[in-house]
Amino acid sequence: xxxxxxxxxxxxxxxxxxxxxxxxxxxxxxxxxxxxxxxxxxxxxxxxxxxxxxxxxxxxxxxxxxxxxxxxxxxxxxxxxxxxxxxxxxxxxxxxxxxxxxxxxxxxxxxxxxxx
Amino acid sequence: xxxxxxxxxxxxxxxxxxxxxxxxxxxxxxxxxxxxxxxxxxxxxxxxxxxxxxxxxxxxxxxxxxxxxxxxxxxxxxxxxxxxxxxxxxxxxxxxxxxxxxxxxxxxxxxxxxxxxxxxxxxxxxxxxxxxxxxxxxxxxxxxxxxxxxxxxxxxxxxxxxxxxxxxxxxxxxxxxxxxxxxxxxxxxxxxxxxxxxxxxxxxxxxxxxxxxxxxxxxxxxxxxxxxxxxxxxxxxxxxxxxxxxxxxxxxxxxxxxxxxxxxxxxxxxxxxxxxxxxxxxxxxxxxxxxxxxxxxxxxxxxxxxxxxxxxxxxxxxxxxxxxxxxxxxxxxxxxxxxxxxxxxxxxxxxxxxxxx
Ligand SMILES: Cc1cc2nc3c(=O)[nH]c(=O)nc-3n(C[C@H](O)[C@H](O)[C@H](O)COP(=O)(O)OP(=O)(O)OC[C@H]3O[C@@H](n4cnc5c(N)ncnc54)[C@H](O)[C@@H]3O)c2cc1C
Numbered sequence: 219x220x221x222x223x224x225x226x227x228x229x230x231x232x233x234x235x236x237x238x239x240x241x242x243x244x245x246x247x248x249x250x251x252x253x254x255x256x257x258x259x260x261x262x263x264x265x266x267x268x269x270x271x272x273x274x275x276x277x278x279x280x281x282x283x284x285x286x287x288x289x290x291x292x293x294x295x296x297x298x299x300x301x302x303x304x305x306x307x308x309x310x311x312x313x314x315x316x317x318x319x320x321x322x323x324x325x326x327x328x329x330x331x332x333x334x
Numbered sequence: 335x336x337x338x339x340x341x342x343x344x345x346x347x348x349x350x351x352x353x354x355x356x357x358x359x360x361x362x363x364x365x366x367x368x369x370x371x372x373x374x375x376x377x378x379x380x381x382x383x384x385x386x387x388x389x390x391x392x393x394x395x396x397x398x399x400x401x402x403x404x405x406x407x408x409x410x411x412x413x414x415x416x417x418x419x420x421x422x423x424x425x426x427x428x429x430x431x432x433x434x435x436x437x438x439x440x441x442x443x444x445x446x447x448x449x450x451x452x453x454x455x456x457x458x459x460x461x462x463x464x465x466x467x468x469x470x471x472x473x474x475x476x477x478x479x480x481x482x483x484x485x486x487x488x489x490x491x492x493x494x495x496x497x498x499x500x501x502x503x504x505x506x507x508x509x510x511x512x513x514x515x516x517x518x519x520x521x522x523x524x525x526x527x528x529x530x531x532x533x534x535x536x537x538x539x540x541x542x543x544x545x546x547x548x549x550x551x552x553x554x555x556x557x558x559x560x561x562x563x564x565x566x567x568x569x570x571x572x573x574x575x576x577x578x579x580x581x582x583x584x585x586x587x588x589x590x591x592x593x594x595x596x597x598x599x600x601x602x603x604x605x606x607x608x609x610x611x612x613x614x615x616x617x618x619x620x621x622x623x624x625x626x627x628x629x630x631x632x633x634x635x636x637x638x639x640x641x642x643x644x645x646x647x648x649x650x651x652x653x654x655x656x657x658x659x660x661x662x663x664x665x666x667x668x669x670x671x672x673x674x675x676x677x678x679x680x681x682x683x684x685x686x687x688x689x690x691x
Contacts (some may be wrong), residue, residue, distance in 0.1 A: 259372075305619065316606040321574070
């Protein structure tokens with residue numbers, strides 16, 4: 219595999235956080251993955267501490283190359299908050315009441331449980 | 335390329351791929367799975383991945399979940415490692431009233447053969463020391479566990495392909511007609527025909543039903559999750575709303591919101607989730623979160639699975655349900671029986687779509 223004028227072999231690491239190699243990316247594309255997000259879900263590349271900041275471009279280029287497309291044709295990945303790791307306590311302290319979190323126990327209907 | 339199939343499965347998430355794999359064990363030819371994107375782009379790629387039994391009520395629904403959990407014990411031997419671990423599940427509660435409710439639940443579930451126990455604070459903390467000492471008690475069951483959702487879908491796909499299943503990616507189905515006992519499935523790139531058709535397109539199954547003039551009442555319910563950086567082993571069990579994966583990350587969240595097809599995360603719900611996480615496991619306040627994500631639950635109108643044939647349309651099958659990871663091996667097994675033999679080894683009448691008529 220030729221990349222930016224350099225020969226890279228299959229064992230070259232492209233995602234440092236999760237230690238994902240060129241071969242892993244090739245394998246994911248062979249499975250049918252077409253985008254960075256597809257590859258991410260199959261290999262964990264981009265799910266590590268840097269959240270794809272290091273590997274995003276390299277992997278998108280690799281996908282384009284393997285699929286014989288231009289990099290521009292590979293959709294950009296989703297970015298999710300937070301953009302850098304923060305302690306959970308920071309958000310927990312700012313919580314001011316709400317109702318989206320559900321209790322599993324509250325959902326169960328023990329009284330109806332005996333219905334045949 | 336072959337265009338006529340025995341069976342076409344529309345939607346290759348955990349449900350569609352699970353059906354494809356199980357069917358391919360029996361029917362070795364003529365199975366096509368067609369997906370509008372890549373199978374982990376739907377709900378199956380944004381989920382917690384619990385195999386959760388304890389709080390599933392009424393008892394017939396709990397029983398289905400338990401049967402499925404049992405099948406998980408064998409699944410890795412057939413399709414390879416899916417990081418399934420029967421961790422046991424703990425649902426902590428904070429008040430005496432909740433304990434009463436828990437006792438009633440444990441009693442009725444036990445009558446259905448679903449074993450679970452209500453523990454006091456000390457018993458709970460002995461099992462799961464990371465929990466807050468402020469809890470009142472908990473429900474514990476040995477039946478609960480977790481699976482790696484991405485791995486499971488990938489292994490289903492690999493095993494299905496090995497058994498001859500064909501996959502079409504990035505090819506949305508846009509029209510379906512039934513003519514002379516055959517389904518004509520028109521997708522963006524190509525038209526296919528089949529004798530038997532399975533609709534397993536998650537929250538989009540509703541749209542596909544419309545093409546055949548049937549009402550499949552499933553709607554999207556958003557859920558948001560926080561993921562931490564990899565942490566040293568902290569949680570031994572799957573906790574209600576939280577689990578630690580085998581590479582150390584903790585997934586936190588069990589939220590339900592009506593937001594249509596909007597898959598964004600929102601700061602308010604993430605703050606609430608963070609608050610909840612730190613409340614039941616205090617050490618989490620110090621843990622760093624690296625990411626959040628949101629997914630769309632596949633929610634049938636009455637929240638129970640829609641599985642089985644469709645009255646009036648022969649050879650059409652639907653599998654649209656929430657808790658698809660918990661139930662996938664069972665759904666795959668049942669649909670295979672239904673498709674190949676016309677009957678199932680356990681009754682699934684309650685899951686029939688006819689109940690909405
Ligand atoms: C935040 C969250 C947490 C959850 N936690 C759990 C849990 O812990 N345990 C559990 O058991 N369940 C859990 N669930 C539910 C579980 O994830 C779902 O039940 C399951 O993923 C549904 O799988 P599916 O295959 O039906 O749907 P999807 O994975 O959405 O698959 C449907 C597929 O159909 C394709 N499709 C759609 N329309 C078309 C078309 N027109 N043509 C071709 N293809 C099409 C899509 O591209 C998609 O790949 C959770 C859900 C959420 C959102």
